[in-house]
Amino acid sequence: MTKILILGGGGMIGQKLARRILDENIFPGADLTLFDRAFPEGGVPAKSITGNITDRDTARHLAAHHPDVIFHLAAIVSGQAEAEFELGWDVNMMATWHLLNALKAEHEKSGRTYRPKLVFTSSIAVFGAPYPDKIGDNFLSAPQTSYGAQKATCELMVSDFSRKGFIDGLSLRLPTICVRPGKPNAAASGFFSGIIREPLNGMEAILPVPDTVRHWHASPRAAARFLTHAATLDTDLLAGRRALNLPGFSCTVAEQIEALRRAAGQKAVDLIKPVPDPAIMAIVDGWPRDFAPDRAIALGFEAEKNFDEIIAVYMEDDLNT
Amino acid sequence: MTKILILGGGGMIGQKLARRILDENIFPGADLTLFDRAFPEGGVPAKSITGNITDRDTARHLAAHHPDVIFHLAAIVSGQAEAEFELGWDVNMMATWHLLNALKAEHEKSGRTYRPKLVFTSSIAVFGAPYPDKIGDNFLSAPQTSYGAQKATCELMVSDFSRKGFIDGLSLRLPTICVRPGKPNAAASGFFSGIIREPLNGMEAILPVPDTVRHWHASPRAAARFLTHAATLDTDLLAGRRALNLPGFSCTVAEQIEALRRAAGQKAVDLIKPVPDPAIMAIVDGWPRDFAPDRAIALGFEAEKNFDEIIAVYMEDDLNT
Structure with a gap:
């Protein structure tokens, strides 16, 4: 029996991951x-605990159950972390610090036998402009947002606690996840999903940037697969560098729109209304556009090979659900 | 009047920096x-406060005095941070976190007018092997020691608090400081100084590694100059990347020994006793050997141009003092 804990299990990716674990039987006898x-109502049927990850006793309580595998997806998003500075550092950094220390305490109490696998979800927000054409595996982390700084800080902690043998952790720098199911949200990156999702649902979508904007995408299904692949990976293969740039697909907004046309016709494309927004353009200008994630590919991580596949995943997994 | 605070002002570099500030009149009317x-007994004559940097009230008390310039050199060294994990994170990370938050609180109390310059001393320990021949300014930080992870974490915090305008900070990744004055110590890097200092003082020195080992050096005088240069630098020039690889001089132990021969003759060189130590060699194998610190050079940071200069600095500043 493998005891699995998903922190942030109520969120979109947490739910996709939970369903994948139950459906695919990746961890035999998973608890x-x-x-x-x-x-969410009607979510994945699994044991659930409701609480606040920033509460130190909560971290101790979760660690005391000795989960074998912990997926740590709990975070507040980039926009909120930028608007609410203290809350961002508290949730996105300090909560991870308390969790790591709670796991270390359990490791020590157990006579150093308890050593959980920890898969931490980081982000391409750990990078900051200016960029090379493709960001390589040795490129510096110089975040230009609080969210990125918090994720990068946690990566360093996860690596050091792992190097010392208290846990066996690694950090996954996820691409932008697209197409996000559900309602439009106010995130600056929301339009990357919105210009596909809304037209496929017969609704109008706003495009606030020129269609020459290039970005780095992977589907929710790929994200769930990254996470389970990481949980079963032999971390010795990481040779001490426990933060990974993950594969994705790099394309322009124009290429996204062409893929939408192939999937749903001109009628869908006509629902995209360009409404330039200089504020969003300024934010998006600071984001990575393309990567050469050689290490992760060599370690067996796989994303979609084109944007048509990314749209097909949305249509299969989320449209009309 | 410029109020200047040196955290770690009792240490070797803190004392060199204090003396430079007083002697060179870099900050007119420096307080x-x-x-x-x-x-240390007989140290630099300046106001001094004795305390523990990990105490949160201490951070608040120091911030409440509204220093205009803060040099943050307080840390426990690499070997101790590796041996005493909790203490290392407490002193080298959490104390900086509390300091930053105390400064932010003063910034807010002052109606956002108080915004101190903070010069944080980081280290080339933020890097981890494998390395390119020369480490460039865009190379990733993947530390392989707790000390390096703690310094890298603080760099991220200093950058984010600066980006938000609470402070005006930057982080200096110092080379190994050589020749350290004073008694031999047990640090794994101690021999780089010891093989010069002990022979110049007529004493035997142990060389635990092959003389082919290459490393990255700057003198204590260069370190003090780096710090004052950073404190007077317009940080807009950093364009949001507030951690700098500093210049140094890269040479092998054999080249160090040749410079010693030129400075003090064969008699001095004969006092170096090779006693190979595989444990020290294993540690040193993980250290950076050479850099291309283009950004810092363009910003006016200067180190010694050869190892003869580094020895001359020791002989002028510290021998027989």
């Missing part, structure tokens, strides 16, 4: 527990 | 305060 502030 | 756990 799955989800932790989050709240859970 | 200098040193903070440390303890101070």
